[in-house]
Amino acid sequence: MTVDRPITEDDLQAHIDGALDPKREAAVERYLAEHPDVARRIETQAGQRAALRAAFAPIAEEPLPPSLNLDRLIAARRRPAVPTWRAAAAAVILLAAGGTSGWLLRDTLATPESGVTALAREAADSYAVFAVDRSRPVEIRAEATDQLVRWISNRLNRSIAVPDLSASGYRFMGGRLVPTPHGPAGMLMYDDDRGTRLVMLVRPMEAEQDAPMAPSRNGDIAGYTWAQGGLGYSLVGPAAPDVLHPLADAARRQISGAI
Amino acid sequence: MDDIGILVGPLIPPLRRYARALLRDRAAADDLVQDCLERALSRWHQRRAEGSTRTWLFTILHNLALNRMRTIARRGPHVAVEDAMLVGPANQEDALRHRDLLRALETLTEEHRSVLLLVSVEDLSYAETAKVLDIPVGTVMSRVSRARERLAAALDGQPAMRESHLRRVK
Numbered sequence: 386m387t388v389d390r391p392i393t394e395d396d397l398q399a400h401i402d403g404a405l406d407p408k409r410e411a412a413v414e415r416y417l418a419e420h421p422d423v424a425r426r427i428e429t430q431a432g433q434r435a436a437l438r439a440a441f442a443p444i445a446e447e448p449l450p451p452s453l454n455l456d457r458l459i460a461a462r463r464r465p466a467v468p469t470w471r472a473a474a475a476a477v478i479l480l481a482a483g484g485t486s487g488w489l490l491r492d493t494l495a496t497p498e499s500g501v502t503a504l505a506r507e508a509a510d511s512y513a514v515f516a517v518d519r520s521r522p523v524e525i526r527a528e529a530t531d532q533l534v535r536w537i538s539n540r541l542n543r544s545i546a547v548p549d550l551s552a553s554g555y556r557f558m559g560g561r562l563v564p565t566p567h568g569p570a571g572m573l574m575y576d577d578d579r580g581t582r583l584v585m586l587v588r589p590m591e592a593e594q595d596a597p598m599a600p601s602r603n604g605d606i607a608g609y610t611w612a613q614g615g616l617g618y619s620l621v622g623p624a625a626p627d628v629l630h631p632l633a634d635a636a637r638r639q640i641s642g643a644i
Numbered sequence: 645m646d647d648i649g650i651l652v653g654p655l656i657p658p659l660r661r662y663a664r665a666l667l668r669d670r671a672a673a674d675d676l677v678q679d680c681l682e683r684a685l686s687r688w689h690q691r692r693a694e695g696s697t698r699t700w701l702f703t704i705l706h707n708l709a710l711n712r713m714r715t716i717a718r719r720g721p722h723v724a725v726e727d728a729m730l731v732g733p734a735n736q737e738d739a740l741r742h743r744d745l746l747r748a749l750e751t752l753t754e755e756h757r758s759v760l761l762l763v764s765v766e767d768l769s770y771a772e773t774a775k776v777l778d779i780p781v782g783t784v785m786s787r788v789s790r791a792r793e794r795l796a797a798a799l800d801g802q803p804a805m806r807e808s809h810l811r812r813v814k
Contacts, residue, residue: 395785398792402763404770430792433745433799434764440742441665441765445657452678453660455653462685519778520703524690561690 392416401431500593501617505610507565508586508619509603511572516582523559523574533560537571543616545587548636550575555583555632567591583622585636590617598633600626609633613641648688651697652681658766659705665761666709676712680705702768702776706758713754748798756791763788
């Protein structure tokens, strides 16, 4: 007879879940035969596992409510996201207001934000969606930075560079391409040892091709945004402005050196 | 998007089951699953082709449930609606057993409850559960063991105490 590794609590739990390979399973069964106290406890727990499954099984048998009909959810996504009533209402107001006062509404109807203000908001939006994602924050990880840079550069039609913020304690995690109202943008993500994540968004600028660095704030997310040679950059994160500002300066320095 | 139906469709009933077991509220649970599916559809292209769709969807759902439970907790004590979620077991004895089981489950912490449901009811592997909960596999193992211990103690406590109390009264 071979000498088994000592049986652990993990083995006993895996035995309950039927997750052991046959050899280990046999060892656990031998052990349980010799230890009736443990066997009783494990048997009770196995019985409760079965009872839990039985108690919740009927929920998965219920017919799905219409709100969870996948075809409908997919179809709903294909409809325009912007509520058309808003545009219609605006048109009605314009018509009613006539030519003289209608121009007052011009700004609200045209693109509401542009330039670095818009970019700062888009960066905060990307942060809100991706930085909180624990399982898949980035599409391409830092190990494949070349591939990421190629991808983003191709889609933006501009060559981009990835600033190195490691001197300030922020490691490059990777990035992805993200959509914005002004076309595709490259998103780069960094984190520090405490797991604080920063997002940098880069995209071509139509308005404000060159703009000095400006602070921004969207909720808890602070940011610094600037434009240089037709490309806009926005570094955002849940850090204090005096932490973020030198990081943005460092990024800008490196970018102007690299491109 | 044609593979969505094939990959996601069969997972909707288990997602509903997990959401309801966590929230103990049918309408809130279904809202949560709808939210989860909408997110999944909008992020479908970001899903790793080689990754498991099930793990991915359970991760989205679990995180939504956590946020939701935190909001509820902030608003004040939760009123248990456990009886509403029972789907009418065949006989009264079963119904009582189910109620005891759900009550016992209620006494567990959220961490213990979710690990138990994912492993015991949803049949996720320990590695998949670790991904969904964003914790190491070793932590999953020790939580499963602790959770089962607590559940057994809670179940042991309830009816047994009642019986011995009755006997003493006699």
